[in-house]
Amino acid sequence: MSQTNKASAIRDKSDKYTEFVSRGFGRDLAKRLGLPQPAVLRRYSPNAPLVEGPILVVGQGAGADGVARVLLDWHQDVRRHATPKEKLGAIVVVLDALEHPEQLSDPMLTIGAALRDLNRNARIVSISRPALDSDAPALAAARNGVDGIIRSVAKELRAGATANGVLLANGIAADAPSAMSALRFFLSGRSAFVDGQFLTASADGAATGTDWARPLDGSVAVVTGAARGIGAAIARTLARDGATVIAVDVPAAGDHLAAVANSIRGTALQLDVTAPDAGARILEHAISRHGRLDIVVHNAGITRDKLLANMDAARWDSVIAVNIASQLRMNEAFLASSSFAGNARIISVSSTSGIAGNRGQSNYAASKAGVIGMVRSTAKLMAERGGTVNAVAPGFIETDMTAKIPFATREVARRLNSLQQGGRPGDVAEAIAYFAQPAAAGVTANVLRVCGQNLVGQ
Numbered sequence: 001m002s003q004t005n006k007a008s009a010i011r012d013k014s015d016k017y018t019e020f021v022s023r024g025f026g027r028d029l030a031k032r033l034g035l036p037q038p039a040v041l042r043r044y045s046p047n048a049p050l051v052e053g054p055i056l057v058v059g060q061g062a063g064a065d066g067v068a069r070v071l072l073d074w075h076q077d078v079r080r081h082a083t084p085k086e087k088l089g090a091i092v093v094v095l096d097a098l099e100h101p102e103q104l105s106d107p108m109l110t111i112g113a114a115l116r117d118l119n120r121n122a123r124i125v126s127i128s129r130p131a132l133d134s135d136a137p138a139l140a141a142a143r144n145g146v147d148g149i150i151r152s153v154a155k156e157l158r159a160g161a162t163a164n165g166v167l168l169a170n171g172i173a174a175d176a177p178s179a180m181s182a183l184r185f186f187l188s189g190r191s192a193f194v195d196g197q198f199l200t201a202s203a204d205g206a207a208t209g210t211d212w213a214r215p216l217d218g219s220v221a222v223v224t225g226a227a228r229g230i231g232a233a234i235a236r237t238l239a240r241d242g243a244t245v246i247a248v249d250v251p252a253a254g255d256h257l258a259a260v261a262n263s264i265r266g267t268a269l270q271l272d273v274t275a276p277d278a279g280a281r282i283l284e285h286a287i288s289r290h291g292r293l294d295i296v297v298h299n300a301g302i303t304r305d306k307l308l309a310n311m312d313a314a315r316w317d318s319v320i321a322v323n324i325a326s327q328l329r330m331n332e333a334f335l336a337s338s339s340f341a342g343n344a345r346i347i348s349v350s351s352t353s354g355i356a357g358n359r360g361q362s363n364y365a366a367s368k369a370g371v372i373g374m375v376r377s378t379a380k381l382m383a384e385r386g387g388t389v390n391a392v393a394p395g396f397i398e399t400d401m402t403a404k405i406p407f408a409t410r411e412v413a414r415r416l417n418s419l420q421q422g423g424r425p426g427d428v429a430e431a432i433a434y435f436a437q438p439a440a441a442g443v444t445a446n447v448l449r450v451c452g453q454n455l456v457g458q
């Protein structure tokens, strides 16, 4: 069986369990045995509605009014007051003017009452400000309170519903285009496997005239490790959103790479990302074949797991070389090039192992935590060029990489999140495609977990 077919077979297997326990006999059996009952998640399609049902906007003041106006501009069915028993597609709570924890009671109890009327796969999204060390204690307590609320509500929701939050940096209005791009991502099926997470809008961003169906039209993207798994899904998703994609992978994966590139009318570049001239070769290919380079997705990655007590130099060094050193070297080349400028994007694939740590993965966690450090520090360099850099940290995703995990460990890892299932490669790809959008121009230095609110780490 080809690698790609194997990956979809793995995915189908987990979907069959999810389907089995979502209706009839399977549902009753799972309930009786206390087995996990994962919902079939609502995933993005350009033709599907943004949310399924009316959106209740909770909150008062200019911020809430502005957000409601944007939702109306997006042709959503907006409510400013809950009507008992009316089914809702989403609740957006605007808390940008919060000053004291005592002010949380009203909006939260309003939401609490409305939670009973949520549709399947509904969304709760907060819009608030992050607590800063310079804030007065009560203000910081109120703002940080929202963090606790969203992470808790996300754990209470059922039937594929999620709760996430948008954080507004100083001076950013609740309805700023960058904040609204994050809201739109969280409302849509693009965020199906993102739960209990926050995105920060740090600049206004420019989002006028966004074609939401093909937001990447006219741009050129490179995706490393694109022959299979998450990388292939990223390549397909960026192409679906309008980008011309250069698919990069090692020569040994050449056939699969060509198949992916051909299927999306992109080009294939056989290249080991650890080559000292990898950045230069990508730039040369992009400019000569497509005339430009706008989006870089660092996805290629490997695992060589061993307890540190049994670790050897080959395992340690190869993981660092592929997963982080190559990205640092390629970024130097991209940042030195006048062709990678303007609305440029770098998006790196990290991992929840790089946030929470993982037994047997000290080398991998070093590389993936390294990615997070690199992304935060590269943000100012990208800002000077008008671009952004962000990281996506997947949790358990159904791919060849995770298929190698022994069955029992895999089954536990797969269920230990609020959505009780593994994510799909496409879920990671959707988050990456969001960061690549022109509308996300004011969203930088974020680390977004795509993990179904994995119970380890934050």
Ligand code: NAD
Pocket (backbone or CB within 6 Å): 224, 225, 226, 227, 228, 229, 230, 231, 248, 249, 250, 253, 271, 272, 273, 274, 299, 300, 301, 302, 322, 349, 350, 351, 352, 393, 394, 395, 396, 397, 398, 399, 400, 401, 402
């Ligand atoms: P995968 O093993 O299925 O695919 C990785 C691809 O990268 C392969 O096609 C491989 O040939 C390519 N690659 C490896 N070394 C390369 C090199 N030196 N140069 C060019 N290409 C190279 O893995 P995946 O599960 O799709 O993972 C993709 C990324 O997501 C990795 O960075 C991984 O660490 C990360 N990730 C995966 C999961 C998961 O659950 N699958 C979770 C967290 C993070």
